[in-house]
Amino acid sequence: MENIxxxxxxxxxxxxxxxxxxxxxKQGGNFNVFTYHWQCFAWAATIGFFYGEKRKLTSPLADKPxxxxxxxxxxxxxIAQALICLCISKTGSLDILKEPKQAIDLINExxxxxxxxxxxxxxxxxxxxxxxxxxxxxxxxxxxx
Numbered sequence: 148m149e150n151i152x153x154x155x156x157x158x159x160x161x162x163x164x165x166x167x168x169x170x171x172x173k174q175g176g177n178f179n180v181f182t183y184h185w186q187c188f189a190w191a192a193t194i195g196f197f198y199g200e201k202r203k204l205t206s207p208l209a210d211k212p213x214x215x216x217x218x219x220x221x222x223x224x225x226i227a228q229a230l231i232c233l234c235i236s237k238t239g240s241l242d243i244l245k246e247p248k249q250a251i252d253l254i255n256e257x258x259x260x261x262x263x264x265x266x267x268x269x270x271x272x273x274x275x276x277x278x279x280x281x282x283x284x285x286x287x288x289x290x291x292x
Contacts, residue, residue, distance in 0.1 A: 151231070151247035152219065155211030156188060157255050162262045163209040166191070166269075185213040189226045191261030192254055196233040200260030201253075230254050 158167070163184075170180040171187045181187045195201060218227040234243055234250050237257070243250045 149247045151244065151250055152215040152227070154247055154251040155214050156185075156251065156258070157204060157208050157211055158188065158259065158262065159204055160207045160209045162259070162266075166262050166265055183213075183217075183221060185218050185221070185223065186226075188213070188258050189218070189223070189230060191265060192230055192233070192258035193261065194264055195257035195259070195261030196237065198261070198264055200264045201256045202260040202263055203256060204259050233257070 167184050167187045170190075171182070171184045181190070215227040215230070218224070231244075231250070234253050235241055237253065243253065
């Protein structure tokens, strides 16, 4: 059985170009919001899980630069654990962990849905994504029903 922490995540090339590289500064972004691509991915996954935005990936796909181990090795251990917990929550069963590839695929789909949600806001003129404090508000100041 594959180790869930070693399976690489996937995202669409246009998402990498339009959102990830815009917000993740270590790899060339503009706005100093996130240091790593995986942080932007986790943000999108959280938005996808929160809003129930799940979307299959379409080609072309970007390279697969990180996995849950990458997160753990860069001070993101709790984020990696949270993504796994959100995955379990959405399926309603621990059985998803018996098929690690399916769990990673599910996280990928929710992240992709989150990226499209973010893109839709940007396309509709939402400019608060250029401000770190407003992004923090988007992440932390929600009312959970």
